[in-house]
Amino acid sequence: MGRxxxxxxxxxxxxxVRDLVLGLLSDLPRKNCWSIAEWAGEANPDGMQHLLGRARRDADxxxxxxxxxxPEHPQDKNAVLVVDETGDVKKGTHTVGVQRQYTGTAGRIENSQVAVYLVYAGxxxxxxxxxxxxxxxxxxCDPARRRAAGRSGRVTGRSQRILGHP
Incomplete structure (x- = not known):
């Protein structure tokens, strides 16, 4: 965490962020802001949600x-990089990138947000x-929708960094 x-x-x-990382590494059966906040001894998920959505940081x-x-620590010559597309089912439509689309998480078309992750595995x-x-x-193609979600900047291409700031 010092780094x-x-x-x-x-x-x-x-x-x-220390509690978040430890919660993600824990054996919790389901990991979201509620479960990790409770695991960390917090009464509600507000702090975790603030950390992920509004706290000032440079995510990149x-x-x-x-x-x-x-790569400095596992020192595994047989480690690989894994590319994983993951869909997160969402109830609303205001979270950036959410629309009705296929997600393997649900196995069908749902309101969801889709991201691609690169993971080092050893x-x-x-x-x-x-x-x-x-x-x-x-x-x-909808500047008003982006503005309402706090992403008013010009979007070029078909993707934008997750967790970044506008």
Whole structure:
């Protein structure tokens, strides 16, 4: 955690990111803001949601820190990079990138958000080293919808970084 701590402007997000990472590494059967917040002893998911959605940070720099750290530690010559497309079913339509689309998570067309992850995997463990959110045309062609979701910047191409700031 020492490598990324300086990427967070305040001490509260630093502590919370530690709890988030430990929660993600835990044996919780389902990992989301609610379950990880409860596991960390918090009364509600507000702090975790704030960390992921609004806390000031440079997500790309944190990703770069993790990307540098990962191959230094497992030291596994047989490690591989895995590309995984994952869909997250969403109830609403306001989260960036959500639309009715096929997601393997549900096995059918649902309201969902789709992202692609690059994961370093070896005998001693695995770690996410990059991510990209799929932004459907229904979002790239609708500036009012992007603005309402806090993504008012110009979108070029069909994707935009997940967890980044506008």
């Amino acid at each position: 990324i701590a300086g990427r967070f402007a305040r001490v509260e997000p630093r502590r919370r 720099t944190v990703r770069d820190d993790v990307r540098e750290y990962v 005998r001693r463990g695995h770690a996410a080293v990059d991510r990209e959110l799929y932004i459907p045309r229904s979002w790239t």
